Structure formats: structure tokens, C-alpha cells
Amino acid sequence: xxxxxxxxxxxxxxxxxxxxxxxxxxxxxxxxxxxxxxxxxxxxxxxxxxxxxxxxxxxxxxxxxxxxxxxxxxxxxxxxxxxxxxxxxxxxxxxxxxxxxxxxxxxxxxxxxxxxxxxxxxxxxxxxxxxxxxxxxxxxxxxxxxxxxxxxxxxxxxxxxxxxxxxxxxxxxxxxxxxxxxxxxxxxxxxxxxxxxxxxxxxxxxxxxxxxxxxxxxxxx
Numbered sequence: 578x579x580x581x582x583x584x585x586x587x588x589x590x591x592x593x594x595x596x597x598x599x600x601x602x603x604x605x606x607x608x609x610x611x612x613x614x615x616x617x618x619x620x621x622x623x624x625x626x627x628x629x630x631x632x633x634x635x636x637x638x639x640x641x642x643x644x645x646x647x648x649x650x651x652x653x654x655x656x657x658x659x660x661x662x663x664x665x666x667x668x669x670x671x672x673x674x675x676x677x678x679x680x681x682x683x684x685x686x687x688x689x690x691x692x693x694x695x696x697x698x699x700x701x702x703x704x705x706x707x708x709x710x711x712x713x714x715x716x717x718x719x720x721x722x723x724x725x726x727x728x729x730x731x732x733x734x735x736x737x738x739x740x741x742x743x744x745x746x747x748x749x750x751x752x753x754x755x756x757x758x759x760x761x762x763x764x765x766x767x768x769x770x771x772x773x774x775x776x777x778x779x780x781x782x783x784x785x786x787x788x789x790x791x792x793x794x795x796x797x798x
Contacts, residue, residue, distance in 0.1 A: 593706035593741045600695050604752045607688045615762045622650045651681045667782045674774045692756040703745020
């Protein structure tokens with residue numbers, strides 16, 4: 578029953594139902610991918626980074642192994658990118674962290690352009706269906722011949738106009754809601770990256786100062 582109603586709705590929407598259907602499939606697929614990505618980041622990253630920052634003070638090698646085990650998280654990739662440099666000074670380490678963070682931005686904003694395109698194009702396709710449906714209705718009207726098959730064609734044109742408009746709006750609204758949620762996650766993630774980067778940089782500075790102190794002590798001993 579539901580399948581028959583959906584088929585009738587798509588048939589009523591006319592030719593614009595096909596691109597709108599394609600938009601809806603693409604939108605749902607990308608929304609699913611982004612939901613999985615942000616769920617993984619929000620659930621795991623805070624704990625991983627807190628543990629890593631705590632461990633790095635005592636055992637840097639263990640902390641690096643933990644980062645490598647969670648390389649699918651943005652902040653872990655940023656830290657590993659900075660630590661790949663051989664004995665960087667604190668200023669070089671900060672620049673490496675900033676460069677790595679900039680490289681992660683496209684990953685965090687992934688598919689935003691596609692979402693914006695679907696949000697903008699879906700109502701326009703619905704409007705195109707409205708125009709085509711009204712054109713069909715007006716083409717079927719002949720003065721003095723209202724009734725019978727002519728009235729059926731007029732009704733079909735009006736149904737196409739209404740169905741295509743509704744379909745375009747639904748696709749755009751659903752995509753817009755999730756796209757805005759992903760933008761909010763992105764803004765929060767930028768703040769988290771700045772916080773964790775600052776903490777990691779401070780711990781690295783303290784570790785380097787301790788190592789320098791040890792070297793000077795052994796050199797004078």
C-alpha cells in the first residue's frame with residue numbers, strides 16, 4: 578500500500594521527480610556518512626585526548642602509540658603530524674600543529690558544498706515542476722470543452738504542480754536541518770582543536786625544557 582502511494586506520488590510529480598529522487602538518495606547517503614563521522618569524533622576523541630595528554634607527561638612513547646591507534650580521529654592526526662618532525666623547538670612545534678589543523682579543515686567540512694547545492698537546487702526543481710504542471714493544465718483547457726478527459730488532464734497538471742513543489746521543499750528542508758547540525762559540530766570541533774593544541778603545546782614545552790635541563794646537567798657532571 579505504501580509502495581503504491583509512493584509510486585503514485587512520484588508519477589504525479591512528473592519529470593522533476595527523478596532529479597529530486599536522486600538528490601534525496603545522495604543527501605541521505607552523505608548524511609549517514611557525516612552522522613557516523615561526527616558520532617565517532619564526539620564519542621571517542623575527548624577521552625582519547627585527555628588520556629594522551631596525561632600519559633605524554635610521563636611516557637611520550639606510550640602516548641604516541643595511543644595516538645597511532647586512534648589515527649582516524651582528527652586531533653590524533655594533528656598531533657602525530659607535529660610529532661613527525663625531528664626534535665622541533667616549541668615554535669616549530671606550534672607551526673606544525675597549526676599547519677596540521679588547517680589540513681584537517683576540509684575533512685571536517687566534507688560534503689558541505691554538496692549539501693548547499695541540494696538545498697538551493699531542490700526548491701528550484703520543485704518550482705520548475707510547478708510551472709510545467711500549470712502549463713499542462715492550461716494547455717488542456719479549451720473554452721466550451723470543460724469536462725470529461727479535459728478535466729482529467731487539468732487535474733493531472735495541478736497534481737504535478739503541487740507534488741513537485743512539496744517534494745522539492747521536503748528534500749531541501751531535511752538536508753538543511755542536517756547541514757546546519759554538521760556546521761554546529763564543525764564549529765565546536767574547531768574550538769576543541771584549539772584547546773587540545775594549546776594543552777599539547779604547553780606539555781611539549783615543559784617536556785623539552787626538562788630534557789634540556791637533563792642534558793645540561795649531564796654535560797656539566
